[in-house]
Amino acid sequence: MDADGKVLKPLPMLVMLVPERDLTEPWLRWLHARLCDRLPSGTRIVVHAMASTSSRFPTRSTAWACLQGVERRMAQVEPWPVHPDVMPANDLQAMQALSAAHRIVLDLTGGSLSPGPFAQDERWCLIAGGERLSTANWRIGYADVEKGAATSELLLIDGTRVADPAPGAGADPAPVLARLVQDTRWCGALNRRVLLGNVPVAIDKALQHWRRDEQVSHIGQAALKDADTPSVSSGKVLAGHLRRLAVHEGRQRRFNLQRRLGHRPGMWSLFVGRMPVVAGGTVPVQIADPCDSVECRPEGNDYWADPFLWQRDGRYYLYYEAYDYRTMRGRIAVAEVTADRRLQPIGDALAPTHHLSYPFLIEHNGELLMIPESSALKRVEIFRCTAFPDTFERIATCFDGLAIVDLTLFCRAGQWWAFCSMGAVDGGDANGQLYAFAVDGPMMRTIVPHARNPIVTDSRVARPGGRVFEQDGRWYRPSQDNSHGTYGYALNLMRIHVLTLDDYHETCEHRFEASFAPDLIGVHHLDGQGELSVIDACHAVGGRPSRRA
Numbered sequence: 001m002d003a004d005g006k007v008l009k010p011l012p013m014l015v016m017l018v019p020e021r022d023l024t025e026p027w028l029r030w031l032h033a034r035l036c037d038r039l040p041s042g043t044r045i046v047v048h049a050m051a052s053t054s055s056r057f058p059t060r061s062t063a064w065a066c067l068q069g070v071e072r073r074m075a076q077v078e079p080w081p082v083h084p085d086v087m088p089a090n091d092l093q094a095m096q097a098l099s100a101a102h103r104i105v106l107d108l109t110g111g112s113l114s115p116g117p118f119a120q121d122e123r124w125c126l127i128a129g130g131e132r133l134s135t136a137n138w139r140i141g142y143a144d145v146e147k148g149a150a151t152s153e154l155l156l157i158d159g160t161r162v163a164d165p166a167p168g169a170g171a172d173p174a175p176v177l178a179r180l181v182q183d184t185r186w187c188g189a190l191n192r193r194v195l196l197g198n199v200p201v202a203i204d205k206a207l208q209h210w211r212r213d214e215q216v217s218h219i220g221q222a223a224l225k226d227a228d229t230p231s232v233s234s235g236k237v238l239a240g241h242l243r244r245l246a247v248h249e250g251r252q253r254r255f256n257l258q259r260r261l262g263h264r265p266g267m268w269s270l271f272v273g274r275m276p277v278v279a280g281g282t283v284p285v286q287i288a289d290p291c292d293s294v295e296c297r298p299e300g301n302d303y304w305a306d307p308f309l310w311q312r313d314g315r316y317y318l319y320y321e322a323y324d325y326r327t328m329r330g331r332i333a334v335a336e337v338t339a340d341r342r343l344q345p346i347g348d349a350l351a352p353t354h355h356l357s358y359p360f361l362i363e364h365n366g367e368l369l370m371i372p373e374s375s376a377l378k379r380v381e382i383f384r385c386t387a388f389p390d391t392f393e394r395i396a397t398c399f400d401g402l403a404i405v406d407l408t409l410f411c412r413a414g415q416w417w418a419f420c421s422m423g424a425v426d427g428g429d430a431n432g433q434l435y436a437f438a439v440d441g442p443m444m445r446t447i448v449p450h451a452r453n454p455i456v457t458d459s460r461v462a463r464p465g466g467r468v469f470e471q472d473g474r475w476y477r478p479s480q481d482n483s484h485g486t487y488g489y490a491l492n493l494m495r496i497h498v499l500t501l502d503d504y505h506e507t508c509e510h511r512f513e514a515s516f517a518p519d520l521i522g523v524h525h526l527d528g529q530g531e532l533s534v535i536d537a538c539h540a541v542g543g544r545p546s547r548r549a
Contacts, residue, residue, distance in 0.1 A: 006212060006502070008211040008212060009102075009210065009211040009212075009213070010102055011040060011042045011043045011044075011102075011211075012043065012044075012102045012103060012104045012207075012210075013043075013044040013045075013046065013102060013103045013104070014035070014039070014043060014044065014045050014046070014104050014106060014203075014207075015046055015047075015048050015103060015104065015105045015106065015118065015121075016031075016032065016035075016045065016046070016047045016048070016106050016108060017048050017050060017105055017106060017107045017108060017109055017118070018047060018048075018049055018050065018086075018088075018108045018109065018135060019049070019050055019109050019134075019135065019136065020049040020050060020051055020088075022108075022135040022136065023047075023049055023085065023086050023088065024085055024086075025135050026079065026080040026082070026083075027080050027135065027196055028086060028108070028135055029080075029082075029083040029084065029085060029086055030080045030081055030083055031196075031199060031200065032045070032047065032083070032086050033083040033084075034200040035200055035203060038200050038201075038204055039203070039204060039207065040207075043207070046088075046089040047086050047087070047088045047089060048088055048089060048118075049088040050109055057110065057134065057136045057137045057138070057139070057230050058139070058230060058232075058233055060138045060233075061233075063235075063238055064138075064233060064238060067238060067241055067242065067245075068138075068188070068189050070245060071187045071188060071189035071190065071241075071245065072189045074187070074245065074248070074249070075185070075186075075187055075189055075190040077189050077190055077193050103118075103121050103122070104121065104122045104123075104124060104210070105118045105121045105122065105123045105124065106124050106125075106126075106203070107123055107124065107125045107159070108126070108133065108134060108135055109134055110132045110133070110134025110136060110137055121160075122158065122160050123158075123159050123160050124156055124157065124158055124159060124177070124206065125156075125157060125159050126154065126155065126156050126157075126199065126202065127153075127154070127155040127156075127157065127219070127227045128140045128141065128152075128153075128154050128155075128195045128196070128199075129141045129142070129143055129144045129152045129153070129154075129191065129192075129195055130143055130144065130153070130227055130231075131143060131227055131229075131230065131231060132227050132228050133196075133199070137230065139230060139231050139233060140192050140195060140196070141185075141188050141189075141190075141191035141192030141193075141194075141195050141196075142188035142191070142192065142231065142233075142241075143231045144184045144191060145184060145185070145186075145187060145188045145191050145241075145244070146188075146231075146237060146240060146241075148184075149184045150183075150184065150483045150484045150485075151181050151182060151183060151184055151459065151460065151483050152181075152182050152183075152184045152185075152191055152194075152195060153179060153180070153181050153182075154178075154179070154180040154181075154182070154195050154198050154199065154202050155176050155178070155179055155202075155219065156176070156177050156178040156179075156202045156203065156205075156206040157174045157175065157176050157177065157219055157224075158174060158175045158177055158210075158215075159174055173218035173219055173220045174218065174219050174224060175215040175216075175217075175218055176215060176216045176217045176218060176219050177205070177206035177209045177210055177215055177216060178201075178202040178203070178205035178206040178209065178216060178457070179216050179217065179457065179458075180198045180201060180202050180205075180429070180432060180433075180457040180458070181432060181457065181458040181459055181460060182194055182195070182198065182429040182431075182432045182459050183429075183431060183432070183459045183482045183483050183484070183485060183486075184483075184485060185485075186244065186248055186485060187241070187244060187245065187248070188241060194424075194429050197424065197429070198429055198432070201433065201454065201457065202457075205452075205454075205457065208451075208452055258541060259325050262301050262325070263541055263542070263543060264298075264301065264302075264303060264325060264541065264542030264543065265540070265541050265542070266303070266521075266538055266539075266540070266541075266542075267298065267303040267538065267539045267541070267542025267543075268298075268303040268304055268305035268323075268522075268536050268537065268538045268539075269295055269296060269297045269298060269303070269304055269536070269537060269539065269542070270295070270296045270304050270305075270307050270318070270320065270343070270534055270535075270536050271290055271293035271294065271295050271296070271516075271517070271534065271535050271536070271537060272293055272294050272296060272318075272337060272341040272342075272343075272532060272533075272534050273289060273290060273292055273293035273294070273341070273532070273533055273534070273535070274292070274341075274531055274532060274533075275528065275530075275531055275532065275533055289516075290512060290516035290517075290523075290535050290537075291516045291517075293341075293516075293534075293535065294340070294341040294342065295517065296341075296342060296343045297542070298322070298542070299345065300324075301324060301325045301326055302322050302323055302324055302325070303322075303323045303325070303542065304320050304321065304322055304323075304333075304536070305320065305321045305323065305357070305524075305525060305536045306320055306321040306357050306358045306359065306525050306536065307319070307320040307525060307527055307534040307535075307536055308320070308359055308360060308361045308466075308467065308527050309337075309527050309528065309529035309530075309532055309533070309534055310361055310368065310389070310529060311529045311530045312388065312389075315336060315337075316336070316337035316529065316530070316532055317334055317335070317336055317337065317346075317389050318334065318335050318336075318337055318343060318534060319332060319333070319334050319349060319359040319361060319370070320332070320333055320334075320335075320359065320536075321333075321356065321357040321358065321359065322348070323357075329353075329354070329355045329356075330355050330356050330357045331348050331350060331351040331352075331356055332348065332349045332350040332351070332356050332357075332359045332370070332372055333345065333346075333347065333348050333349065334346045334347065334348075334349045334389050334390050336389075337532060341532070346389060346390055347390050348390070349370070349389070349390045349391075349392055350370070350372060350383065350392055354374065354376045354377060355374075355376050356372045356373065356374055357372065357373045358372060358373040358405075358406045358407075358464075359371075359372045360372065360406075360407060360408060360409065360467070362409055362442050364441070364442040364443070367384055367385065368384070368385040368388065369382060369383065369384055369385070369442055370382075370383045370384075370385065370392055371383070371407055371409065371442075373404070373405055373406055373407065375403040375404060375405050375423050376403075378400070378401055378402060378403050378423075379397045379398070379399055379400045379401070379402070379404075380397060380398050380399040380402075380404050380407055380444070381394050381396075381397050382394070382395055382396040382397070382398070382442070382443065382444075383395065396443055396444075398443075398444040398445075398447065399444075399447070402422060402423075403422060403423025403430075404420045404421075404422060404423075405420060405421040405422060405423060405430060405463070406420055406421055406463060406464040406465075407419070407420040407464075408420065408464045408466075408467060408468055408477075409439070409442055409444075410467070410468040410469075410475075412470075412475060412496075412499060415438060416438070416439045416440060416441050416442070417436060417437070417438060417439065417468075417499070418436070418437045418439050418444060418447070419434060419435070419436055419464055419468065419477070420434075420435055420437075420464065421433060421434060421435065421462065421463045421464065422435055429459060430463075431459045431462065431463045431480070431482040431487070432457060432458060432459035432462050432463075432482070433454035433456065433457055433462055434454055434455055434456035434457075434462040434463065434464070434479075435449070435450070435453045435454050435455065436449075436450035436452075436453060436455045436499075436504065437449055437450065438450065438501060448501070450501065450502075450504065451501060451502040452502065452503065452504055455504040456479075456504075456506070459481075459482045459483055460481045460482070460483050460492075461479045461481065461492050461494060461506075461508065462479065462480075462482075463479060463480040463482060464477070464478070464479060464480070465478035465479045465480045465491050465492070465524055465525050465526060466478035466525050466526040466527045467527050467528075468496075469528065474495060475495070475496040475499075476493055476494065476495055476496070476509065477493075477494040477495075477496055477506065478491060478492070478493055478494070478525070478526040478527075479491070479492045479493075479494050480492070480524045480525075481511075481524075482524075486521065486522055487522065487524070488514075488522035488523055488524030488525075488538055489514070489522060490511055490512060490513050490514065490522075490523060491511070491512040491523045491524055491525070491526055491535070492508050492510070492511050492512075493508070493509050493510040493511070493512075493526070494506040494507065494508055494509065495507055495508075495509045512526070512535065514537055514538070516537075517537065519539050519540055519541075520537045520538060520539060521538050521539070521540050522537065522538035523535060523536065523537045523538070524536065524538075
């Protein structure tokens with residue numbers, strides 16, 4: 001039974017069906033170890049090796065192997081962590097003795113969905129980047145890069161009826177039990193790594209839905225047929241990837257040159273506005289119109305992002321990340337907002353030797369607390385303001401050992417919640433997953449993970465983009481759209497409909513594109529206090545401060 005009183009199916013036996021020749025594959029060994037760590041205690045995980053047959057996937061040529069090696073070096077793709085060899089279970093009778101209702105076959109062969117001795121069992125398969133996932137399919141992740149897709153999807157489908165449809169059922173769509181959406185990376189090796197790194201999350205999410213008799217959506221037979229067809233790896237396609245490597249290398253060199261010359265490539269600035277009504281979905285939401293905002297450009301060789309407003313004694317103050325292009329580190333700065341919505345910098349509130357960003361603010365017991373992102377330390381640090389507005393001292397830490405990103409606290413219906421993303425684990429997607437934790441208050445001494453973590457698995461809406469707020473009994477969550485190969489491609493305003501210890505549901509009520517000022521390429525944070533709100537936005541090139549500040 002879950003936290004909301006719903007009766008759950010018993011934990012199943014999960015049979016990983018793999019080709020015998022792939023038992024020593026590093027990714028397969030990593031996957032087995034991660035599932036043993038991640039899935040609920042009591043889930044039995046066994047591996048059954050199928051006799052190796054000729055692969056239907058194209059053989060990787062020497063040229064492609066060299067290309068992938070170059071991509072891994074350029075993208076700094078680390079090898080899979082070393083884990084012990086996977087030992088297959090040889091006792092088929094013992095496995096078959098367990099009721100088929102409690103046994104699920106996860107097919108990683110890329111072959112038939114009705115394999116041998118498990119033909120009567122529930123059978124799941126994975127589709128990654130539009131193709132059936134198999135340890136033998138080295139092309140996973142490359143097709144989306146070649147198409148220039150805005151996102152890449154990892155689906156876990158229930159293929160039981162696909163393989164063995166009921167009489168008269170015809171070509172019914174297959175239920176999708178888990179869907180993870182990630183920003184398509186700039187090269188195939190990196191895109192493949194993130195897709196494969198997300199597989200344990202997909203399996204965990206699928207089990208959550210399966211135990212509750214839920215499904216995310218359906219996938220049609222045509223899409224299944226396309227996914228079952230390996231993509232082509234011709235010389236022309238290979239040449240396209242080589243061109244992408246050259247273009248990427250050129251962009252990196254240009255970025256570094258512009259940074260050294262003080263041109264501030266990818267510069268974020270802040271737009272301060274007032275609070276008119278902006279239509280969002282079915283209900284108007286009080287958010288400033290960015291088109292009517294005043295831009296505050298950074299001083300010095302900085303960019304400014306992640307703004308949080310604070311109101312005291314009738315005056316407005318703004319805390320934000322001030323990123324130094326020279327040191328390539330962020331610090332937390334504070335400024336006063338003037339009557340004409342300009343910023344009067346006061347100084348640095350926090351400037352350690354490690355990177356800081358996202359200075360989340362909250363009042364607790366009459367004191368101003370700041371909880372900035374310090375994921376590089378793999379812990380969350382809580383600071384108290386001792387001399388307003390620019391003097392803080394650390395008073396507590398929490399989430400030790402975890403790379404928490406953009407932690408956002410709020411209290412809803414008497415329950416405190418901490419929403420956040422997490423740093424990628426072994427190549428997963430940090431921007432594509434939102435985690436929720438029930439906590440006992442802003443000091444977060446007691447932390448209980450949400451039963452559905454991660455509660456959002458889509459890079460277009462997952463990562464926090466500012467303070468969660470309530471208006472007229474409705475709760476809204478700003479979130480980032482990280483897609484199209486752009487960090488902060490757009491900003492969403494998500495309305496929270498359901499939030500309990502065991503369930504979560506939200507919909508997008510409004511969306512901000514990076515089109516409210518000239519030369520913008522991104523937008524990813526929103527905050528409001530009193531009569532003001534602030535949004536950040538990214539310029540392709542900020543220019544020298546002496547000429548364009």
